[in-house]
Amino acid sequence: MKLNLAENLTELRAKSPLVHNITNFVVMNYTANALLAIGASPVMAHAVEEVEDMVAIAGALVINIGTLSPIWVEGMKKAMLAAVKFGKPIILDPVGAGATAYRNVTLSELLNTASPSLIRGNASEILALAGSNIQTKGVDSTANSTDSLQAAKLLSEKYGCVVSVSGATDVIVSGEKVAYVDNGVSLMTKVTGMGCSASAIAGAFFAIQEDGFEAAISAAAMMGVCGEKAFEKTKSPGSFQIAFLDSLSELSPEELVELAVVRLL
Ligand SMILES: Nc1ncnc2c1ncn2[C@@H]1O[C@H](COP(=O)(O)OP(=O)(O)OP(=O)(O)O)[C@@H](O)[C@H]1O
Numbered sequence: 001m002k003l004n005l006a007e008n009l010t011e012l013r014a015k016s017p018l019v020h021n022i023t024n025f026v027v028m029n030y031t032a033n034a035l036l037a038i039g040a041s042p043v044m045a046h047a048v049e050e051v052e053d054m055v056a057i058a059g060a061l062v063i064n065i066g067t068l069s070p071i072w073v074e075g076m077k078k079a080m081l082a083a084v085k086f087g088k089p090i091i092l093d094p095v096g097a098g099a100t101a102y103r104n105v106t107l108s109e110l111l112n113t114a115s116p117s118l119i120r121g122n123a124s125e126i127l128a129l130a131g132s133n134i135q136t137k138g139v140d141s142t143a144n145s146t147d148s149l150q151a152a153k154l155l156s157e158k159y160g161c162v163v164s165v166s167g168a169t170d171v172i173v174s175g176e177k178v179a180y181v182d183n184g185v186s187l188m189t190k191v192t193g194m195g196c197s198a199s200a201i202a203g204a205f206f207a208i209q210e211d212g213f214e215a216a217i218s219a220a221a222m223m224g225v226c227g228e229k230a231f232e233k234t235k236s237p238g239s240f241q242i243a244f245l246d247s248l249s250e251l252s253p254e255e256l257v258e259l260a261v262v263r264l265l
């Protein structure tokens with residue numbers, strides 16, 4: 001399989017897709033800035049009254065349950081149904097799956113509403129979604145991404161979607177296909193919203209690349225490489241957060257190809 005990482009990033013910046021996010025209070029601002037920095041166009045909209053209209057004009061819908069409550073869940077379901085109606089890709093970030101019963105129940109309701117194109121979470125979240133009895137530490141993972149390969153395969157099969165598990169190695173599964181992305185730095189776990197940004201950026205790639213496996217790999221590689229570039233500038237979490245945004249905007253398609261470490265199994 002040939003990966004078109006450079007072409008995908010070039011096309012993303014040329015098309016600047018509108019990415020509709022129903023996301024959490026913690027990361028809303030940072031995620032919008034990450035989407036702008038990479039060259040996409042973000043909008044955050046969760047009101048039941050408008051989600052359908054917003055999905056209609058967006059290139060992708062990103063659902064993130066980070067700070068969920070019943071009225072938001074209603075908006076998420078309505079938006080997901082609209083995405084099916086209009087043929088828009090849905091990205092689901094199951095933030096905190098395995099931490100509380102409410103999150104687990106809500107996720108099963110959302111997954112019964114519509115199948116996403118991509119589920120992107122950390123290892124604990126993916127294991128919990130696949131039914132393993134794991135306790136997620138709030139929103140932080142207590143497991144290794146590579147240990148969740150079977151869980152990712154199970155979810156990919158069950159929902160007919162791509163599954164991307166973040167961690168030291170990002171694991172991307174689409175049916176029988178598996179890719180490992182070895183980029184990134186551990187400082188990324190010390191800044192909130194890096195995973196949420198990974199999901200939002202995946203939304204931007206899904207909006208311009210029909211092949212979901214390739215879109216998910218492109219997003220994971222972009223995140224990891226930009227993390228490494230930011231780490232060259234600073235080793236402290238506060239300034240890293242800013243440096244990461246700068247890297248998203250500065251990284252050239254050629255650098256992405258040169259620095260991405262992708263293993264196709
Ligand atoms: N130990 C690590 N080494 C290198 N990169 C990492 C490591 N852990 C995570 N990453 C990278 O950090 C990004 C976020 O992944 P992470 O697993 O922390 O998401 P998350 O737990 O969903 O984050 P959050 O919920 O805070 O948004 C990904 O791009 C991932 O590749």
Ligand SMILES: Cc1ncsc1CCO
Nearest residue numbers: 024026066067095139193
């Ligand atoms: C810290 C936190 N709590 C709920 S959502 C969120 C952002 C990272 O997932």
Ligand SMILES: [Mg+2]
Nearest residue numbers: 095122195196
């Ligand atoms: Mg997360």
